[in-house]
Amino acid sequence: MEEAIAGRLKALKEKYAASGQELLDFLDGLLEADYLTYWDYIRLDSLLSLQQPRTSHHDEPIFIMYHQITELYFKLVLHELEPLLTSSANQEVVTEAIRRSNRYFGALEHSFGVMVDGMDREQFLRFRMALIPASGFQSGQYRMIELASAKLNDLVHIDNREKLANELDTEVLMNHIYWLRGATIEKDGQKTLTLVQFEQKYGEEFLKRAKRSQGHTISEQAARWHAEGSLSDALKQELRAFDQYVNVLWPLQHYRSAVRYLAKQPSDARATGGTNWQKYLPPRFQKRIFFPYLWSQQEVDDWGKSFVDRYVSSV
Ligand code: HEM
Structure with missing residues (x-):
């Protein structure tokens, strides 16, 4: 032998x-x-059976598939961020994880044209009526990325952010989380069905995650390095780029799609989730910022107003 x-x-x-x-x-x-095959390994048949349109409009599968693609990218981002929350990662490890996450968000930002220009508007306006009250607002992974990245106090709605800057109780903070405002009916404070369902599915999970990562979020770890003067330029640059991707560039592309399809409708408020999206979606109104200590006052004031600092050149 x-x-x-x-x-x-x-x-x-x-x-x-x-x-x-x-x-x-x-x-x-x-x-x-048996030998392993490509299609079994990546579960191709299952993957390709996951598109189940609710109407026969040609463009509805595009809408479904692009959401699925986005959720897979979100999963890749969480795959990078989650290990950082439990271990005491060093700066090189965090830098590489955020660099990868930026690559994923970069791909999402660049491909958003699939939504903005890639569907027939008349068809969209028809098939979306079959989807109410489901909305991308209910993307749990999107919120999990935020909960992993930001100090919870920085995710409080801007109106209460200063007041709750030193609040430590996660339940109090979750009761003021910014997204509640996006799905609460302004005149009577009632939660929309979209929000009620979202909370039923994810409420406990979000609270558990918020408690678990308190003090260890990416922002809180980087803030400690920043305060002691050891935050590397490389990590600072990646964190700033990440803040821009998640809180300005992706939301602006997303907002463009809402404008393209929903603006000038008889009632703009009839977004699938029932938000007043014109007021809610633009990043300049919300000023969600994961790493506020990495931006100047001017940059905070200008947050989301344009594609400022597009290539995040100054560190
Ligand atoms: C034609 C394409 C799209 C349109 C017109 C659109 C429209 C909207 C609107 C109006 C909202 C506000 C909530 C509501 O009332 O429904 C919203 C929220 C949201 N959508 Fe979309 N959307 C589109 C594509 C996507 C895609 C591809 C994703 C990827 C997962 C997505 C994820 C989200 C998220 C995460 C929110 C919550 C944003 C926040 O809370 O700031 N949307 N969308």
């Missing part, structure tokens, strides 16, 4: 013996097993 094969067999025998297993049984299993 070839020396290399004999060596591997010996190593395998030791591996299985260590857990009380017989190598021979595993070799028999190997003889029976």
